[in-house]
Amino acid sequence: MILWNNETEILFFTEALKNFASPEQLFYNLQGGYFAYVPKGADAEGQTLQSRNSLIGQFTEKWSKTLFEPIANELGLYAVNGVVCDELGLSRQSNADLAFCTTNTTVQKPENVKLLFEIKMSVISNYKYTHPNAVEYVGDYKQHKGNPALLRSDSMLKAIGKSINIRVSGHSSTKIPVVVLGNSPITDSYVKKVDFLRTSGVIQGFWSLNPNPANSNYVKNTPKLGFQTILNRDQLFANCKELVTTDMNYFSSMISKSKLGEIITIANQEAADVAKAEKFLTLIRS
Structure with missing residues (x-):
């Protein structure tokens, strides 16, 4: 290379x-x-x-x-090259210059785009x-x-x-x-x-x-x-x-500390770490 x-x-x-x-x-x-x-x-x-x-x-x-x-x-x-996916805001006029995908086509579904x-x-x-x-x-x-x-x-x-x-x-x-x-x-x-x-x-x-x-x-x-x-x-x-x-998740929010504490408390009631993370992400996006 x-x-x-x-x-x-x-x-x-x-x-x-x-x-x-x-x-x-x-x-x-x-x-x-x-x-x-x-x-x-x-x-x-x-x-x-x-x-x-x-x-x-x-x-x-x-x-x-x-x-x-x-x-x-x-x-x-x-x-x-030139990946189009409307769900990701990638139009034909503003496509992705390059992407790693599970299928070798220009028009992609979100779940097929990996990078x-x-x-x-x-x-x-x-x-x-x-x-x-x-x-x-x-x-x-x-x-x-x-x-x-x-x-x-x-x-x-x-x-x-x-x-x-x-x-x-x-x-x-x-x-x-x-x-x-x-x-x-x-x-x-x-x-x-x-x-x-x-x-x-x-x-x-x-x-x-x-x-x-x-x-x-x-x-x-x-x-x-x-x-x-x-x-x-x-x-x-x-x-x-x-x-x-790596199974990553982007999240962003601006909420009060009390609300954030409430979300953390509820999420922490789940048994496993992954379940806690999934619950936290669900709550913070709701």
């Missing part, structure tokens, strides 16, 4: 150039040449590059499926394009003006918003883990936020599939592992297996 790296990004550019994209759709055309991002110290010359977004989005969704497919199969599941992934990946490092179709690495993300992948606040907020939409879609969503996949670190300002989202159960983690995004310091893992940098296949498999095989 090969995780995200500079060669993956060069592959994206070379395949796009070979098959369907022009250099102007993929690179900034600057005085110094064609660059994936505007280098620090250089002038963007009024350019904003939007045409690459959908292309890299399609590439990363297919790449992620290829990466996760053997793991899903080992767990007795299928890795499926949901939201993908927020992009080109991370900077590259220079030269004719004929040569793409070379020129520096990591700290050497250009862009904010790629999970380093973008809007990408983080969109991922969080979509995950919350799944969580509030109804009872069907309470047992399905949600993970945000990226290929960059996060900013320091999101360290506490991602840990809170994990400990509160809203999102089960933000995972970067890029083990070496920069040559200098960056956020590798947060204290409570709300964000993790995946280093190898064993770590990725262990994370997925834990989420798929």
Whole structure:
């Protein structure tokens, strides 16, 4: 298994150039040449590059499926792109980028969805394009003006918003883990936020599939592992297996302490721990 790296990004550019994209759709055309991002110290010359977004989005969704497919199969599941499930708030216009499911179809029932992934990946490092179709690495993300992948606040907020939409879609969503996949670190300002989202159960983690995004310091893992940098296949498999095989339940409420105490007292009358948990979840949702 090969995780995200500079060669993956060069592959994206070379395949796009070979098959369907022009250099102007993929690179900034600057005085110094064609660059994936505007280098620090250089002038963007009024350019904003939007045409690459959908292309890299399609590439990363297919790449992620290829990466996760053997793991899903080992767990007795299928890795499926573009999953639609109305009961989970996943429409055709806002589907799940990738999911582990018990059936290999796009339209799914809630009980067949075992793990949901939201993908927020992009080109991370900077590259220079030269004719004929040569793409070379020129520096990591700290050497250009862009904010790629999970380093973008809007990408983080969109991922969080979509995950919350799944969580509030109804009872069907309470047992399905949600993970945000990226290929960059996060900013320091999101360290506490991602840990809170994990400990509160809203999102089960933000995972970067890029083990070496920069040559200098960056956020590798947060204290409570709300964000993790995946280093190898064993770590990725262990994370997925834990989420798929553990019988988890998401619950959220804002009630008085007296009411909460009443619920705990009633639930505690059950004989076994699992029965107590089931009674507690039933009462807190009623």
